[in-house]
Amino acid sequence: MSGSLEFPGAPTARPLSRKIRDAANGVDFNRFRFWLQVGFFILLVYGGFAGIDLGGRLPTFSCVYNGEGRPGMCYLAPLQHQLAMPWQRLFGEAGIAVLTGFGVFFLWFIVLNKGWCGFVCPLGTIQDWITAVRRRLGMRFARYSDATFERLSWIKYLLLALMLLIPLGIGAGYVSHDMSAPYCMICPARLIVPSFAGDFRQWVVDFSSPSKLALTSLGALTTGTFLIGSTVKKRFWCFFCPMSAFHYLLSKPAAFRLVKDGGKCTRCGDCYGVCDLQIKEIADDVKNPQIMMDDCIVCLKCVAACPEDGALKATFAGLTVFESTEAGFIKRMEKGATT
Amino acid sequence: MNGPFKPAKPILAAAAPAPASTVVAKSNEPLPFGKTKQAREAEKALNHIVDDFDDNPKAMAYFYDLFRRVYCRGESIERDGALIGTTCIQAPEELVYALGATPVRLCNGSYHYDQIGAEFMPAKSCSLVKATLGMLTSEDPVPRIGKMNLVVNPTTCDQKKKASALMQEMGHEVFDLELPNVKESEASRVYWRRSVREFAEALRKVTGKRLTRKNLKAALARTQRAEKAFRVMDGFRKASPSVFLGKDAFLVVNAYFFDDLDRWCEAVEMLNVELQQRHDTAVRAAQKKAPRIVFTGSPPIFPNLKLPLLIERAGGVVVSDETCSANRMLYDMTAVDEWLVNDMVDSLADKYLKPCTCPIFTKNDDRRRRLLELVSKFQADGVVYQAFAGCQVYEMEQRSVARTLNDAGIPMLYVETDYSPDDEGQLSTRVEAFLESIKTRKRMRQ
Numbered sequence: 001m002s003g004s005l006e007f008p009g010a011p012t013a014r015p016l017s018r019k020i021r022d023a024a025n026g027v028d029f030n031r032f033r034f035w036l037q038v039g040f041f042i043l044l045v046y047g048g049f050a051g052i053d054l055g056g057r058l059p060t061f062s063c064v065y066n067g068e069g070r071p072g073m074c075y076l077a078p079l080q081h082q083l084a085m086p087w088q089r090l091f092g093e094a095g096i097a098v099l100t101g102f103g104v105f106f107l108w109f110i111v112l113n114k115g116w117c118g119f120v121c122p123l124g125t126i127q128d129w130i131t132a133v134r135r136r137l138g139m140r141f142a143r144y145s146d147a148t149f150e151r152l153s154w155i156k157y158l159l160l161a162l163m164l165l166i167p168l169g170i171g172a173g174y175v176s177h178d179m180s181a182p183y184c185m186i187c188p189a190r191l192i193v194p195s196f197a198g199d200f201r202q203w204v205v206d207f208s209s210p211s212k213l214a215l216t217s218l219g220a221l222t223t224g225t226f227l228i229g230s231t232v233k234k235r236f237w238c239f240f241c242p243m244s245a246f247h248y249l250l251s252k253p254a255a256f257r258l259v260k261d262g263g264k265c266t267r268c269g270d271c272y273g274v275c276d277l278q279i280k281e282i283a284d285d286v287k288n289p290q291i292m293m294d295d296c297i298v299c300l301k302c303v304a305a306c307p308e309d310g311a312l313k314a315t316f317a318g319l320t321v322f323e324s325t326e327a328g329f330i331k332r333m334e335k336g337a338t339t
Numbered sequence: 340m341n342g343p344f345k346p347a348k349p350i351l352a353a354a355a356p357a358p359a360s361t362v363v364a365k366s367n368e369p370l371p372f373g374k375t376k377q378a379r380e381a382e383k384a385l386n387h388i389v390d391d392f393d394d395n396p397k398a399m400a401y402f403y404d405l406f407r408r409v410y411c412r413g414e415s416i417e418r419d420g421a422l423i424g425t426t427c428i429q430a431p432e433e434l435v436y437a438l439g440a441t442p443v444r445l446c447n448g449s450y451h452y453d454q455i456g457a458e459f460m461p462a463k464s465c466s467l468v469k470a471t472l473g474m475l476t477s478e479d480p481v482p483r484i485g486k487m488n489l490v491v492n493p494t495t496c497d498q499k500k501k502a503s504a505l506m507q508e509m510g511h512e513v514f515d516l517e518l519p520n521v522k523e524s525e526a527s528r529v530y531w532r533r534s535v536r537e538f539a540e541a542l543r544k545v546t547g548k549r550l551t552r553k554n555l556k557a558a559l560a561r562t563q564r565a566e567k568a569f570r571v572m573d574g575f576r577k578a579s580p581s582v583f584l585g586k587d588a589f590l591v592v593n594a595y596f597f598d599d600l601d602r603w604c605e606a607v608e609m610l611n612v613e614l615q616q617r618h619d620t621a622v623r624a625a626q627k628k629a630p631r632i633v634f635t636g637s638p639p640i641f642p643n644l645k646l647p648l649l650i651e652r653a654g655g656v657v658v659s660d661e662t663c664s665a666n667r668m669l670y671d672m673t674a675v676d677e678w679l680v681n682d683m684v685d686s687l688a689d690k691y692l693k694p695c696t697c698p699i700f701t702k703n704d705d706r707r708r709r710l711l712e713l714v715s716k717f718q719a720d721g722v723v724y725q726a727f728a729g730c731q732v733y734e735m736e737q738r739s740v741a742r743t744l745n746d747a748g749i750p751m752l753y754v755e756t757d758y759s760p761d762d763e764g765q766l767s768t769r770v771e772a773f774l775e776s777i778k779t780r781k782r783m784r785q
Contacts, residue, residue: 138552140681146525263712267705268694270674273686283693284523286708305674329672330567336678337560 024321026328028335029304033118037125044122045196047071057104059247060116061123061189069197074189075105076163076243080181083167090171106250113254114247114292117238118299122196123189124238130230131276142232143278152239153295159183160242178211183242185215188226234276238297248294255317258298262286264311271302271312282312304332372413377451377481381410384642388586391652394624395587396617398610402590405598406641415483416597418443421546422487424511426471426502428668429493429518429695431687434539436558436600438546443484444596446664447474448640450758459505460498465730466758467637468498476509482597487511489545491538493518495699496732514541521701522692535688555683559673561600568607569669575614576658577717580627582617585634585647585657592665593641624656630777631658633713635706635740636725636733638664643758646725649767655774658717661709667696698732706736707743714749720777721750723770728757750777 014022043052044062046069054062054072062070064077082098083090090098109116117124134141144152163183169175184190191202205220206212229236238244265286272283277295282302285291291312292298303312306324313323372378389395389403408414421440425432428444435442447453447470456473457464474480475490492503493516500515507513517534519527539550548554572591575583591610595603617624632650634657639647647657660666673690675683696706710722722744726733737753744751752773756762 135677135679138679140679141677145529263708263715266671266694266709266712268671269689270672270686273674273689274676280525301676305676307672307674326570329674330563330570333672333674334560334563334567336675337556337563 059109063193117297156245260291448643634660637727
């Protein structure tokens with residue numbers, strides 16, 4: 001019997017809604033996600049050439065340095081610029097503009113939650129491509145030990161804090177203007193994303209001032225680390241990304257959610273095994289239904305790798321859009337083992 | 340061959356036992372196999388399994404026949420490559436298959452061997468371990484699987500751990516597969532993954548073959564097929580009224596211990612086709628009001644299906660189980676992210692450790708949660724908990740499991756027993772009373 005799974009109790013004539021749901025849950029998820037990511041990558045790296053303008057408040061790395069190609073801006077760039085305003089303006093009339101900007105960013109964000117990371121972010125997609133190349137070459141991947149994981153996991157919060165405090169310091173006059181947009185300067189996306197649109201102008205070290213020298217050197221270093229790190233560690237940069245930390249702090253009211261039914265979980269660890277970010281709670285925590293942890297990128301690989309009906313699911317505004325099923329799991333793993 | 344299909348590999352007859360009727364047993368000659376105590380024990384159990392119930396699925400004939408040939412007639416089983424005996428479910432069989440060898444599970448359910456094995460063990464020991472040792476010390480053990488190249492002994496409970504040295508003394512090559520006592524910690528995961536790699540290395544020495552991406556993937560595909568067939572069969576047990584009885588489910592999975600993998604898969608797939616038909620045509624294997632039981636605890640292994648049989652002969656149905664001779668052995672499936680040797684081996688290692696609800700681990704939260712989930716998924720009315728006398732870990736977990744079930748309002752019957760048939764009368768009274776109380780409860784609720 002190599003064909004379809006005949007699951008007991010399944011009525012022979014299924015209603016259309018059930019058919020659609022079964023098809024969605026049985027999808028070859030990795031392939032689906034790959035093409036979705038390709039689509040978003042094209043939109044966010046080349047969309048500008050087609051005249052698309054999504055504004056400057058996007059909750060993902062639609063890199064501002066990708067001048068012509070970007071269809072909108074990663075919110076971190078304008079945010080850092082706004083926070084660097086003189087305090088009198090920032091805490092005066094301009095404050096309203098800053099708040100509305102944040103509001104727009106927040107509205108974008110709550111639609112997809114951290115799904116922005118797992119499906120949309122071009123830098124995330126590039127890391128997945130590097131992973132695919134490594135896999136093709138038959139190279140194994142590295143994992144952090146638990147202790148290392150713990151030691152590294154606060155870095156994203158530190159970067160987030162610095163990203164907010166340094167511009168505020170500029171506005172107050174304590175810090176040089178050469179330090180503006182400090183995170184952008186060290187973000188690997190600044191060098192890598194424009195390169196995909198043929199723009200290599202960011203691949204320079206700026207000697208014009210000590211601060212710029214320091215930041216652009218650091219940027220070159222992080223980019224080098226990014227390229228090497230991603231070939232040995234899945235989603236290497238996401239672990240340090242301040243946008244990821246920022247997302248997590250705002251994620252409570254998000255519409256798109258990763259939900260776990262602990263009662264159905266056998267703690268087999270299949271989900272942990274496929275998790276690019278090594279999140280243990282996804283397998284071990286059987287109490288908390290809101291299982292999206294701070295490192296999570298909501299890539300939903302865990303849902304696709306869960307063999308228990310309904311133990312993990314992705315919901316949108318309370319409606320289940322994708323859930324773990326026995327049949328879907330078996331289909332996906334059979335394909336993996338036989339191709 | 341009474342089975343509904345041609346087997347991939349025929350079971351070869353061993354040293355052609357003459358038909359019992361033509362043999363006149365002389366006092367100095369060994370009895371023909373069919374007349375031995377163990378063959379009679381198996382025959383009796385099988386007759387109960389087959390004849391005490393009307394309307395067994397036709398596809399079960401393959402399994403009835405298999406057990407009759409192997410246990411009652413002592414026929415031997417053809418094998419591919421090196422033969423690797425395993426004493427617990429934690430030995431990753433995919434590694435064995437990948438290297439062209441065949442695993443066979445040695446856990447034994449025979450009272451005959453239990454008595455022989457008693458010689459090696461203290462008085463209050465687990466029947467299963469005694470029977471396994473009894474079988475391993477025998478000259479020509481049944482099932483007749485042939486000479487083993489290696490026995491893999493996962494370091495699970497104390498009795499199995501200590502059995503390792505005894506098996507070595509009997510002349511078996513034993514590999515101690517080091518299993519941690521705690522499964523939640525990261526240290527245990529790392530330790531276990533390393534143990535599994537050492538197991539692969541030991542297998543390489545025995546088989547002279549190396550693990551490759553190709554052979555491991557192929558092995559995973561083969562066990563996947565078995566797990567899928569099992570899950571489909573298991574799914575039919577959700578039906579109420581039942582279309583399939585627990586005694587048959589136990590027998591099917593028991594056959595997996597020693598049967599050829601592909602032939603077993605074919606037979607279960609045939610069974611699943613028939614179960615689907617039964618389901619569609621509303622054939623009932625039990626009465627509508629039959630109490631639905633989840634079986635947990637020490638594993639029923641043929642011929643010791645005593646307790647499940649007592650339940651089903653008394654009008655109950657074992658709709659699911661949480662035992663290492665059935666559900667726990669085949670239910671969990673491996674997820675692999677990158678189909679490369681390293682990731683496959685690590686994923687396999689995780690599958691054999693993380694979801695395991697064996698009581699040898701320090702905590703048993705997963706076992707208790709699993710029981711609650713099984714009761715709800717299979718709409719069970721109660722739980723029967725079997726502990727082999729001398730199986731300390733199951734005996735010790737009884738209290739916590741009873742408390743959890745009690746808190747959830749699920750009745751549980753705790754039965755301490757062993758392989759001896761002596762307590763059948765007493766047990767049947769207890770089982771009947773338990774089932775009766777469940778029926779009363781159900782009536783009261785309505």
